[in-house]
Amino acid sequence: MPQILKEELKEQILSAAKKEFLTKDFQNASIRNIAKSLSCSAGNIYNYFENKDALFLATVQETISEFEEARKYIETTLKDKKTLIYLNFDKSKAYANLIVNFILKHRENLYLLSCKSRGSQLENFLDNWAKEYAKLEYKSITLKAKGHKELFKHLPSQFFIENLCLFFFDCAKSLVEKDLDEKQLVKYLGEIFSFIYQGWEYYIDF
Numbered sequence: 001m002p003q004i005l006k007e008e009l010k011e012q013i014l015s016a017a018k019k020e021f022l023t024k025d026f027q028n029a030s031i032r033n034i035a036k037s038l039s040c041s042a043g044n045i046y047n048y049f050e051n052k053d054a055l056f057l058a059t060v061q062e063t064i065s066e067f068e069e070a071r072k073y074i075e076t077t078l079k080d081k082k083t084l085i086y087l088n089f090d091k092s093k094a095y096a097n098l099i100v101n102f103i104l105k106h107r108e109n110l111y112l113l114s115c116k117s118r119g120s121q122l123e124n125f126l127d128n129w130a131k132e133y134a135k136l137e138y139k140s141i142t143l144k145a146k147g148h149k150e151l152f153k154h155l156p157s158q159f160f161i162e163n164l165c166l167f168f169f170d171c172a173k174s175l176v177e178k179d180l181d182e183k184q185l186v187k188y189l190g191e192i193f194s195f196i197y198q199g200w201e202y203y204i205d206f
Helices: 002-028 031-037 042-046 052-059 061-079 089-105 107-115 125-147 158-176 182-202
Strands: none
Touching: 002 031, 002 042, 002 052, 002 107, 031 042, 031 052, 052 061, 052 107, 061 107, 061 125, 089 107, 089 158, 089 182, 107 125, 107 158, 125 158, 158 182
């Protein structure tokens, strides 16, 4: 029973901390305020979390873990040429749905990482992850080009691929920062993917 109570208190602390971070951001959030909202002492919170930074990390840990799993998956697929599939426009729609589901599942945590993390150890997490993803994407395309030269008219530069990926992540971050419902997320992500795969021809009949 005591162990159950400890876990319950830990979950209550994380829930109260998320509300505090969402309301005031990392820099202005206060362990004392979190403790006050739970009618406990700040010392109780420090029994579970070393400092405010550790508490912030714990609050968004589920999302951080899924980002890490995604990175490991991408690295694994790079080692297996059979899994280097080409994303055409139709397949990109399925990819867009995966991203929509991820945003909906982690909306609050992504908002914390994007807008409320300044001053924390996670302040640059999303930007750093995007840069790492861009490098992996360029490596993926390079391997594809070597294995399927007949499909490539031109090999895109690392500069282009990395900046295209960063453009996409900037757009995704912008969607996270807005209070959009699922239908709107699907619509706007669809526009982004359509432009990435078809350019202005998606809008204009040249």
